[in-house]
Amino acid sequence: MAEMIGALGLASEQVERVLRSASLAPSVHNSQPWRFRLLPDRIELHPDLSRKLPATDPENRELRLSCGAALFNLRIALQGLGVRPLVTVLPDQNPSGALATVRRGGTLKPDDEMLALLKAVPTRRTNRRPFFESGVDSRYRHALVRGAELERAWLHIVGSREEVARMKGFVRKAHRIQQEDPGVRAELDAFTGHRPGATDGVPPASAGARPEAQDEWAFRDFHPGQEHDRLSGKDYESNPLVAVVCSYYDGALAEVQAGQAMQRVLLTATTLGLSASFMSQPVEVRSVREELRRSLGSLLVPQTVLRIGFSTPVPATPRRPVAELLMEPTISKG
């Protein structure tokens, strides 16, 4: 990868390592909608609009959340190399089209927390399996909330019985609306099932258990057309920790910011031995999202809904090779 030499003054293997970390971020349907331009003084993060999901994510909001997650990984990977990342999140429709640029802001000695988060990057996974019945106690909740706060976002814990019931209602309603939308179904199908050699999408081994009629929450079904694989009567946990990653304002910048916060929460969860999955339906369906927003009080903007608990390990999903993520020109010798 000689062409990578020079970005931020790093060696090519270091640049590759940093971009590999970025690419391990979660993304909707594992679409990996990010690209990187390497320049001598900066790494630019761009959205890959050829990977957008117009029916599921019509405003590219989740695409930007996913890119924000990749940006967080990129930041901590640089810190792991002793580089202080100077990040600028750019306004929508800036001339370069980039969502963010990362420059070298001097050197630093990474602290233990950063190193633990970095170590969690390759082991973090979306875990769609049933979780254990044991709840998530307040020590863990506090650490997760702090993770979001450190990234200038808010993690709202869905607390009271009434609120949990209301959230279930939002998830089910939005899920029904999406199931009736052929566009949403086609996008799910395109990223699901046995796709030999695929470097994106959600393979069957990561799909979790197939939904059953008795389930209280409605999970996205990554098994179209397959038989049930769950023992009859084997249910999901009765009381998952459900949390909503929120930004304080609307718009593209806030979404990239919230994506960084989401990833910090997910990596913090990983360091604590917790598993997490997503229930994005109520933030993807605009009308339900408005209801959810009102229910949270008008100051918070819900960006993604997480289900968190303890579970058994799951396999990793595939990723595109780093070389495919590079934009031309990758000028980096200077």
Ligand SMILES: Cc1cc2nc3c(=O)[nH]c(=O)nc-3n(C[C@H](O)[C@H](O)[C@H](O)COP(=O)(O)O)c2cc1C
């Ligand atoms: C913004 C966002 C929304 C997501 N929504 C869902 C969802 O509603 N249901 C789900 O099962 N997974 C959801 N995912 C998880 C992705 O499918 C997952 O990140 C991807 O398949 C890569 O797998 P990994 O997280 O195990 O690396 C979402 C991920 C992101 C970033």
